[in-house]
Amino acid sequence: MSMAPGRVAPPRPPSMADVAALAGVSHQTVSRVLNDHPSVRPSTRERVVAAIAELGYRPNVAARALATARSGTLGILTMGSAHHGPSSTVVAVEAAARARGYFVSISSLGSYDAGSARSAVEHLLDQRVEGLVVVAPIAAVAEVVDDLVTAEPVVVVAAIEDAEGSTTRHVYVDQRLGARLATEHLLDLGHTRVAHVSGPPGWVDAQVRRAGWREVLAGRGLEPHEYEAGDWTAARGYEVGLRVAAEVAAGDGPTAVFAGNDMLAQGMLRALWEQGVVVPRDLSVVGFDDLEGSGYLVPALTTVRQPFQALGQAALEALLAEPAERASRGPAAVIAPELVVRGSTAAPRGTQGSTAVADRSV
The missing domain is CATH 3.40.50.2300 (Response regulator)
Known part of the structure; x- marks a missing residue:
């Protein structure tokens, strides 16, 4: 079908043949360069790559799939x-x-x-x-x-x-190792009442983090105290934080909390602040994930970093x-994950050496 008078045909996209002609090589050599074949000499590869860049050539993915x-x-x-x-x-x-x-x-x-x-x-x-x-x-x-x-x-x-x-x-x-690092950090600071805010029960990560926390406590002869958040959100962390704050105020709450993830920890921090519980003076908090911005909370959040x-x-x-x-x-x-120690953890209130170590990776 011919084009209407005055219409200009759209430019044809560059082909593999155009690349071959500009680089002075065969169609097969261009194909080998595109497929990273080892038998192409470096100087030839450089000419082909330069021709591809100059022409703006893009391989036809559908055609390659049919051919290969x-x-x-x-x-x-x-x-x-x-x-x-x-x-x-x-x-x-x-x-x-x-x-x-x-x-x-x-x-x-x-x-x-x-x-x-x-x-x-x-x-x-x-x-x-x-x-x-x-x-x-x-x-x-x-x-x-x-x-x-x-x-x-x-x-x-x-x-x-x-x-x-x-x-x-x-x-x-290694989720279990991450949980162990977080729990051991709190125990090494002198805490003996380290609670855990667990994530959704169907999640493998939540189950394994919970198991790692329990293992460390059992190894030191300590009883576990768990708050089941039910999901990973800051909103649920806030709800748990209100409960923890009431227990701390009554004198029978934990002195440290390992939250299942940073979102739960962030919600907790807001609730604790509203209720006048000072972190880490009254309660130490550790998260998990090292979300972007966790180091800029007040206080900066101690957490477990996952190398994604x-x-x-x-x-x-x-x-x-x-x-x-x-x-x-x-x-x-x-x-392996790594523990990032920031300002949300310190020794229990009334003990020596209660100043947190800022931004230290273990």
């Missing part, structure tokens, strides 16, 4: 909400995948039941993803994924500590490893 029978896409199954840990992990995995030349397709869970998890996984597999990263630390979801048998590799980012016999590889930050960038990189490496290499590495890759 590979989609160049990885799938991420994640939560349907913006919780800090999962969302930060998704961002880190996407960045690591992009650096390796992969696109990412994300499917979010509408609910956390087995049927929704299975449907979301099948949706991603229907898109011919070359691998799947599951960033949904919910026990029910992890169990469903473990039961799936797929031709593509699957990595679950969740603190499933007993992964022996699992069909998938697990990568996670390292977590995302580890998840991608586990996904792209050869089958034999995955088997040799074992069922799980565990990354």
Whole structure:
């Protein structure tokens, strides 16, 4: 069909042939450069890369997928909400995948039941993803994924500590160690009544953090005292904070609290401030995650930092490893967190050395 008089045809996007002509190489050489083939000489690679930049050439992803029978896409199954840990992990995995030349397709869970998890996984597999990263630390979801048998590799980012016999590889930050670091820090300051504000019961992270806190107390012969928040929000932390403040005022409350995450801790800090409980003079508070801005609260929050960038990189490496290499590495890759000590923790009131240590990482 001819164009109407006066109409100008839109410019044709540059092709691989145009790149080859400008660089003075063959079409096959350009293809090898695009696919990072090792047999291309450095000087030739530089000419091709310069031609790509000059022309503004972009590879035809659909055509490459048809030619190679590979989609160049990885799938991420994640939560349907913006919780800090999962969302930060998704961002880190996407960045690591992009650096390796992969696109990412994300499917979010509408609910956390087995049927929704299975449907979301099948949706991603229907898109011919070359691998799947599951960033949904919910026990029910992890169990469903473990039961799936797929031709593509699957990595679950969740603190499933007993992964022996699992069909998938697990990568996670050591939540138990993080809880132990937080609790031991408070006990080492001299506290003997260290309470815990626990997260939602269905979350693997909440369960493991709670277990780590209990282990440390049991090891020192101390009784646990727990406040069940039910979710991760600052609003629930505020509600718990009002209860804690009343107990502290009555003289039978804890002298320190390990909150399940920074949002719970932030809500607590607001409630404690409103009720006249001075942190850390009257009560020490530790969080978990090291949310952006936690160091600028009043007082600055002592917390456990999760290295999400390292977590995302580890998840991608586990996904792209050869089958034999995955088997040799074992069922799980565990990354250590770090304790960041700031102004919200100090020795119990009336004891010596009650000044907190600011911004010290352990």
